[in-house]
Amino acid sequence: MNIYLDNSASTPLDKHVQKTLASSGSQLPGNPSSMHYAGRKSKVLIEDTRHLMAEKLSCAAKEISFTSGGTESNNWALIGAAMANRDKGNHLIVSAAEHPSVLQSARFLEKNGFEIDYIQPDHGGNISIDYIKPLIKKETILISLMYVNNETGAIFPAHEIAAWCQKQAVLFHCDAVQAFGKLPFSLVELPVDLLTVSAHKVYGPAGTGALFIRNGTPIVPLIRGGGQESGRRAGTENGLGIAGLGAALEILDESFAFYETAQQLRDTFENRIQSAFSNAQIIGKETPRLPYISLIAFPGISNESLLMALDMAGIAASAGSACSSGSLRRSHVLEAMDLADEIMDGAVRFSYGKFTTIDEINRAADIVIDLVNRLNGSAKA
Numbered sequence: 001m002n003i004y005l006d007n008s009a010s011t012p013l014d015k016h017v018q019k020t021l022a023s024s025g026s027q028l029p030g031n032p033s034s035m036h037y038a039g040r041k042s043k044v045l046i047e048d049t050r051h052l053m054a055e056k057l058s059c060a061a062k063e064i065s066f067t068s069g070g071t072e073s074n075n076w077a078l079i080g081a082a083m084a085n086r087d088k089g090n091h092l093i094v095s096a097a098e099h100p101s102v103l104q105s106a107r108f109l110e111k112n113g114f115e116i117d118y119i120q121p122d123h124g125g126n127i128s129i130d131y132i133k134p135l136i137k138k139e140t141i142l143i144s145l146m147y148v149n150n151e152t153g154a155i156f157p158a159h160e161i162a163a164w165c166q167k168q169a170v171l172f173h174c175d176a177v178q179a180f181g182k183l184p185f186s187l188v189e190l191p192v193d194l195l196t197v198s199a200h201k202v203y204g205p206a207g208t209g210a211l212f213i214r215n216g217t218p219i220v221p222l223i224r225g226g227g228q229e230s231g232r233r234a235g236t237e238n239g240l241g242i243a244g245l246g247a248a249l250e251i252l253d254e255s256f257a258f259y260e261t262a263q264q265l266r267d268t269f270e271n272r273i274q275s276a277f278s279n280a281q282i283i284g285k286e287t288p289r290l291p292y293i294s295l296i297a298f299p300g301i302s303n304e305s306l307l308m309a310l311d312m313a314g315i316a317a318s319a320g321s322a323c324s325s326g327s328l329r330r331s332h333v334l335e336a337m338d339l340a341d342e343i344m345d346g347a348v349r350f351s352y353g354k355f356t357t358i359d360e361i362n363r364a365a366d367i368v369i370d371l372v373n374r375l376n377g378s379a380k381a
Contacts, residue, residue, distance in 0.1 A: 002314040003360045007353035008150055008178065008293055009318055013244075014203035014254075020247035021205065024240055032237050033228065042239045049246030053210055056249055057195070058186040060215065065229045066242055069209040070177045070198035071101040076211055076222040076233070077173040077194040078105040081142050082114055084218035085171070089139035091115045095127055095156070096336035097149055099175055103332070106144075115139070121337050124287040125152040129161050142171045147179035151333045151349060152284040153293030155183070159190055166191045171217065177201050177209075181248075181255040182290055193217045199241065202255060203354070204248030208241030258354040263291040265352050265361050270294050272365040277372060281343060283334070292353070297339075298346040301375050306348055309371045315364055318349050 004012065013021075024045070030038025032046055046066070054061040067073045082092060094106045096118040106116045117135045121127050132143065143165055147158045158174050165172035173194040179185065181202035187195065193214045200206040213219055213232070225234030273280050273296055283295040298306065303319045310317050319331065334344040350364070 001360075001363070002316070003364050004316045005350040005352065005356070005360075005364060006316040006318050007356070008201075008349065008351035010200045010206060011203045011353050012355060013205065014248065014251060016251050017204055017244050017247040021240060021244050024243040032239060033226065042237075045246070046237055046239060046242050049242050049249070052246055052249045053197075056252060057212060058188045059212060062230065063212055063215055065211050065213060065233050066237060066245075067209045067211055067233060068207055068238070069200070070099070070175070070196050072222070073196040073198070073209050073211040074099060074101040074173075074175055075105045076219070077196060078102060078142065078144060079109060080219040080222050081171055081173065081194060081217070082109050084220045085141040089141040091117070091137060091139040091141065093117045093119060093132055093135050093140060093143045095119045095121070095145045097121045097125065097127070097151075097154075097333045098144065098146055099150060099177070100332075102144055102146070102175060118336075119145075121154070121333075123337055123339065125149060125154040125284040125289075125333070125337055126287045127154075127156050129157055129164060132161065133164075136168060136170065140168075140170050142173060144173040144175070146175040146177075147185075148176075148183065148290050149284075149333065150178045151293070151331060152287070152295050153178075153289035153291075154284050155179075155288045155290060158192070159185075162191045165193075178290070178292075181252050182259065182292060184256055187212065187214075194219070199245040199248055202248045202252060205241050205244035208238055208245045210245075255354060259291065261354075262352050262356075265356055265358060266291045266294055268358065269350065269361050269365055270296070272362070273368060276369045283337075283339070283343070283347060292351055294350045294352075295347055296350065297343040298348070298372055299340075299342040301346045301372060303346055303348050305375055306346075306368075306371060309375065310348075310367070313367050313371065315367060318351075319347065 030042045032043040050064050051061045053064050110116050119131045148155055162172045171193045174192045175196045177198045180197040195212040197210050199208040223234045270282050279299050281297040330344050
């Protein structure tokens with residue numbers, strides 16, 4: 001029996017989404033920019049999804065632009081906003097625990113004349129607004145901080161920082177890929193200027209995402225060409241992917257309803273592991289975090305060896321972000337937290353989704369305990 005515990009990397013397609021994709025595939029032959037009946041049909045579906053996304057986020061539909069996913073949205077938010085505001089300043093503040101798509105965008109900007117300050121999280125993986133305030137200066141044009149960390153599950157103080165940025169007249173971008181569909185929030189109460197979401201983290205298809213751009217926020221296009229997405233993002237829209245995102249939005253309440261179950265699953269799994277191994281460390285356990293992620297370090301065990309053994313046993317887990325072409329290298333998030341080498345090298349992320357069952361959790365715990373004992377034995381031999 002295979003057990004999928006890598007939902008933070010990507011969630012399985014929901015059956016409702018699968019049905020929508022199957023039915024829409026034969027019904028969307030037209031380019032949404034075409035004026036004939038087939039194009040109009042595709043356009044209507046895209047706009048219906050745009051309005052549904054706006055409803056879920058409590059914003060205006062015109063503030064939603066569809067993209068190819070979280071990576072593109074993050075690139076566009078940082079690079080597009082930085083370039084559009086270059087006459088106002090050249091300084092950005094970015095969390096060192098961000099997704100690689102944010103960090104690589106920041107490094108690109110550094111090579112093009114921008115100054116970046118990187119905020120280091122504490123040992124528990126948290127980031128305080130007090131880390132940010134001393135870094136602000138008159139040249140600061142943008143702060144980028146994720147809502148929920150994709151490796152530790154830590155919940156960052158996005159509301160507090162967004163409100164402070166608003167008072168400072170500094171743009172705030174929030175990567176909400178791991179928060180959307182798990183933590184209910186409204187863009188009325190969360191005054192961000194730019195916000196990233198992705199379909200395949202809410203049981204929709206990969207290759208589709210969105211960037212919220214608050215009305216009046218200066219931003220330049222990242223992709224140039226035609227006049228799609230109100231002239232802000234060129235390229236024929238991915239009608240089928242957007243249809244899948246729309247279907248995922250229709251059942252978003254199911255994801256919110258899973259929250260308490262996720263807490264039970266996480267606590268059961270973590271308690272069993274810590275009962276078996278007194279030195280096992282739950283990274284970020286004392287930090288406010290979502291119940292969908294357990295990042296557990298097994299000191300003295302190679303996470304690469306454990307992941308290979310887990311895969312052979314039919315369990316899908318990861319060593320952190322799965323967005324580095326399948327490479328397994330030390331987590332930049334754990335490095336930013338300044339943890340010990342044996343903690344970083346032995347850390348494995350298990351992440352839960354609405355299809356995860358308690359039987360799977362107990363079975364997975366049995367297998368993890370057995371494999372770690374075996375690997376401990378091999379290390380001592």
